[in-house]
Amino acid sequence: AFSLLLSLQGYMIDEHAAMQARWEEASRETIKKTTKPCPSCHVPVEKNGGCMHMKCPQAQCRFEWCWNCGLEWNRTCMGDHWFD
Numbered sequence: 001a002f003s004l005l006l007s008l009q010g011y012m013i014d015e016h017a018a019m020q021a022r023w024e025e026a027s028r029e030t031i032k033k034t035t036k037p038c039p040s041c042h043v044p045v046e047k048n049g050g051c052m053h054m055k056c057p058q059a060q061c062r063f064e065w066c067w068n069c070g071l072e073w074n075r076t077c078m079g080d081h082w083f084d
């Protein structure tokens, strides 16, 4: 009975670890979809709603760029795909 309890405990720990891993995988996927690296300094920047106009949050950078093109924000972006 003692060894059964031990293996049951081991099983529960494995299940917990598996759940944790799945959860982490899911949150990584979300981050991948809503963040892109700044084209200038490569820090991950979170997308703000349906707006394609991105601004780097880094004080030393403040690069303004287009989520859609991955380039510096320009007139074409503003006229063509400012919003989703």
Ligand SMILES: [Zn+2]
Pocket (backbone or CB within 6 Å): 038, 039, 040, 041, 042, 043, 056, 057, 058, 061, 062, 063
């Ligand atoms: Zn930047």
Ligand SMILES: [Zn+2]
Pocket (backbone or CB within 6 Å): 052, 066, 067, 068, 069, 070, 076, 077, 081
């Ligand atoms: Zn663009």
